[in-house]
Amino acid sequence: MEDTILRxxxxxxxxxxxxxxxSAVNDVSFSIDRGKVLxxxxxxxxxxxxxxxxxxxxxxxxxERIGGNIFFEGQDLTKISEAEMEKxxxxxxxxxxxxxxxxxxxxxxxxSQVAEALRLDxxxxxxxxxxxIQLYRDVQxxxxxxxxxxxxxxxxGGMRQRVMIAMMLARHxxxxxxxxxxxxLDVTVEAQVLNIMKEMCDKEGASVLLITHNFGIVAEIAxxxxxxxxxxxxxxxxxxxxxxxxxxxxxxxxLAALPKIKKSEGTIQTIEGTVPxxxxxxxxxxxxxxxxxxxxTCRFSSPEAKFIAPDHMVRCHxx
Amino acid sequence: MRDYVIKRIxxxxxxxxxxxxxxxxxxxxxxxxxxxxxxxxxxSEEVKEQLRIEYxxxxxxxxxxxxxxxxxxxxxxxxxxxxxxxxxxxxxxRLPVTLKLTLTALxxxxxxxxxxxxxxxxxxxxxxxxxxxxxxxxxxxxxxxWIAVVFMLLFAVKxxxxxxxxxxxxxxxxxxxxxxxxxxxxxxxxxxxxxxLDVLREKYVLTAYAKGLKKKSVLVKHVLRNALILVTIMxxxxxxxxxxxxxxxxxIFTIPGMGQMLTSGILNQDxxxxxxxxxxxxxxTVVCNLICDIITAVLxxxxxxxxxxxx
Ligand SMILES: Nc1ncnc2c1ncn2[C@@H]1O[C@H](COP(=O)(O)OP(=O)(O)O)[C@@H](O)[C@H]1O
Ligand code: SF4
Ligand SMILES: [Mg+2]
Numbered sequence: 001m002e003d004t005i006l007r008x009x010x011x012x013x014x015x016x017x018x019x020x021x022x023s024a025v026n027d028v029s030f031s032i033d034r035g036k037v038l039x040x041x042x043x044x045x046x047x048x049x050x051x052x053x054x055x056x057x058x059x060x061x062x063x064e065r066i067g068g069n070i071f072f073e074g075q076d077l078t079k080i081s082e083a084e085m086e087k088x089x090x091x092x093x094x095x096x097x098x099x100x101x102x103x104x105x106x107x108x109x110x111x112s113q114v115a116e117a118l119r120l121d122x123x124x125x126x127x128x129x130x131x132x133i134q135l136y137r138d139v140q141x142x143x144x145x146x147x148x149x150x151x152x153x154x155x156x157g158g159m160r161q162r163v164m165i166a167m168m169l170a171r172h173x174x175x176x177x178x179x180x181x182x183x184x185l186d187v188t189v190e191a192q193v194l195n196i197m198k199e200m201c202d203k204e205g206a207s208v209l210l211i212t213h214n215f216g217i218v219a220e221i222a223x224x225x226x227x228x229x230x231x232x233x234x235x236x237x238x239x240x241x242x243x244x245x246x247x248x249x250x251x252x253x254x255l256a257a258l259p260k261i262k263k264s265e266g267t268i269q270t271i272e273g274t275v276p277x278x279x280x281x282x283x284x285x286x287x288x289x290x291x292x293x294x295x296x297t298c299r300f301s302s303p304e305a306k307f308i309a310p311d312h313m314v315r316c317h318x319x
Numbered sequence: 320m321r322d323y324v325i326k327r328i329x330x331x332x333x334x335x336x337x338x339x340x341x342x343x344x345x346x347x348x349x350x351x352x353x354x355x356x357x358x359x360x361x362x363s364e365e366v367k368e369q370l371r372i373e374y375x376x377x378x379x380x381x382x383x384x385x386x387x388x389x390x391x392x393x394x395x396x397x398x399x400x401x402x403x404x405x406x407x408x409x410x411x412x413r414l415p416v417t418l419k420l421t422l423t424a425l426x427x428x429x430x431x432x433x434x435x436x437x438x439x440x441x442x443x444x445x446x447x448x449x450x451x452x453x454x455x456x457x458x459x460x461x462x463x464x465w466i467a468v469v470f471m472l473l474f475a476v477k478x479x480x481x482x483x484x485x486x487x488x489x490x491x492x493x494x495x496x497x498x499x500x501x502x503x504x505x506x507x508x509x510x511x512x513x514x515x516l517d518v519l520r521e522k523y524v525l526t527a528y529a530k531g532l533k534k535k536s537v538l539v540k541h542v543l544r545n546a547l548i549l550v551t552i553m554x555x556x557x558x559x560x561x562x563x564x565x566x567x568x569x570x571i572f573t574i575p576g577m578g579q580m581l582t583s584g585i586l587n588q589d590x591x592x593x594x595x596x597x598x599x600x601x602x603x604t605v606v607c608n609l610i611c612d613i614i615t616a617v618l619x620x621x622x623x624x625x626x627x628x629x630x
Contacts, residue, residue: 053525056528056529058525058528058529060519060520060525062443082534086531086532086533086534087531089528089529089530089531090529090530090531090532091531094529094530095525095529097522097525097526097529099522102521102522102523103522103523103525103526104523104526105523105526105527105541105544105545106523106545106619106620106621107544107545107548107618107619107620113526116530116532116540117530117531120530120531120532151620151621153620153621164526167526167530168529168530170530171530171531
């Protein structure tokens with residue numbers, strides 16, 4: 001019996017831009033087990049959202065070129081038709097976005113937007129309403145009977161994100177993708193919202209792909225952690241293992257910089273330089289220009305993913 | 320909401336008053352003496368003086384304005400200098416013709432342009448989008464009178480399938496409406512496309528897909544619904560523009576609407592007519608703006624609620 005719910009294999013995503021193709025994700029592989037939480041971390045621009053959107057096959061600009069495979073419950077999401085993908089979204093995979101104000105349609109009442117999801121499963125108007133009220137109760141929105149009538153801008157950021165959680169778990173998906181679900185929220189609200197999300201997912205038995213800058217969150221709710229740099233997954237493993245024994249120079253820098261990471265920016269103060277935008281794939285380590293251990297090998301050949309323990313992947317020449 | 324409507328209406332009334340003063344004053348500054356234009360050279364000075372008094376031209380400007388407004392409030396726009404008929408009666412006969420022409424044109428335009436704009440945005444950079452954009456670029460570049468003349472030559476003169484001019488049957492409206500539509504549709508398509516493209520980039524569209532909605536539902540319920548707010552604004556804002564466009568079309572197709580009345584009024588220096596026409600146009604503009612504000616408030620809860628209360 002396979003216990004893996006999502007298996008991403010050699011995923012690469014290039015965005016077509018004026019100057020050519022931007023390599024946003026390169027050769028990324030990971031998997032998530034049933035009921036488990038995988039956290040993806042990395043500075044802004046590392047390609048985390050791109051991974052998330054690619055799994056859901058969501059696109060704003062329709063300018064991406066995708067390679068590799070994404071197996072979800074046995075079917076390859078990169079191969080199925082759009083009509084089949086419509087049946088996967090919401091029903092089998094839910095997704096929460098970073099900014100809860102933009103994520104809800106300003107012209108509809110919050111409850112009706114949740115009901116809209118439920119109605120896809122054939123619930124009557126009345127049944128959907130009852131269920132939305134129950135869901136609001138589950139995500140601890142006070143006065144659910146009233147709040148379902150509220151428009152998004154009448155709700156606080158934390159409340160809106162609870163609505164999103166309710167909406168995306170309404171149809172009992174097996175996987176929830178949460179792309180920085182609390183980055184836009186106050187620190188105090190952040191913990192509440194995360195706990196609600198985690199509890200709901202535990203109750204549903206849903207797996208989570210959690211994208212975040214916050215290592216505190218990772219420590220608290222994730223089972224595994226994947227660290228991304230410039231479109232590549234540079235280290236992946238069990239959370240405690242990686243926290244105790246980070247192997248990749250970038251992971252080490254990230255963890256060393258821990259208290260100094262600015263939540264809103266997701267940049268790391270102690271490492272010089274910024275995440276490069278890769279326009280041309282070259283045989284090199286993408287971290288070489290910031291890495292203290294870089295040498296000629298690193299500048300002229302790409303490190304391959306290798307396992308230093310059965311469960312601990314790292315991508316570096318020197319490890 | 321009620322306070323908002325009252326506030327907008329009072330602003331509108333203020334605007335109409337200001338415009339009426341401007342219209343009145345500006346026409347006074349027009350060169351030439353209307354009495355000289357309406358009378359023969361043989362007419363004696365006494366008779367001319369008589370006429371001046373009849374049209375209140377002997378009084379100072381501000382007194383004439385007060386008289387004009389008072390008369391207007393009693394539904395009296397004065398008499399045409401040329402035809403001697405009451406302007407109000409002429410207006411009653413002609414305004415409906417113009418409104419019928421322009422509103423039909425606007426509706427037809429919207430019904431065609433909005434779906435095309437939506438599709439062009441959704442299929443951005445496809446062959447469909449490129450053809451639509453190229454064709455619409457062409458039509459924004461050609462003036463409406465040119466299109467009108469081409470239509471006339473083609474359908475009325477060459478093919479003889481439609482009447483050349485006049486306004487007696489619905490068939491007579493086909494060519495004028497078509498000319499107006501063709502000349503205005505390009506910009507409406509482009510504007511719809513731009514707005515839909517903006518909405519398509521909104522995060523809530525991704526949310527709509529993420530919860531499992533089909534493409535069509537997303538487009539209709541989330542994209543179009545939000546884009547329609549701007550389209551509505553566009554529609555009401557363009558009514559006065561289309562009416563000005565109708566001035567030319569009415570003249571070409573000899574349709575006795577307000578546009579034709581206005582042009583002949585200007586040519587004849589028939590100032591009561593010009594004043595009445597410009598004034599009606601001003602009121603129409605103000606009313607359209609008002610409707611536009613209220614509808615936007617109804618469609619967009621962010622505005623509706625910031626106005627206090629939902630009703
Ligand atoms: N549609 C797009 N077209 C071109 N470039 C894009 C597009 N979306 C994202 N990018 C670029 O791809 C890179 C990765 O972005 P993203 O996946 O959003 O990173 P993250 O979520 O880790 O901050 C960034 O350099 C970003 O500017
Ligand atoms: S491969 Fe070289 S440059 Fe890249 S992380 Fe390892 S040591 Fe640093
Ligand atoms: Mg992101």
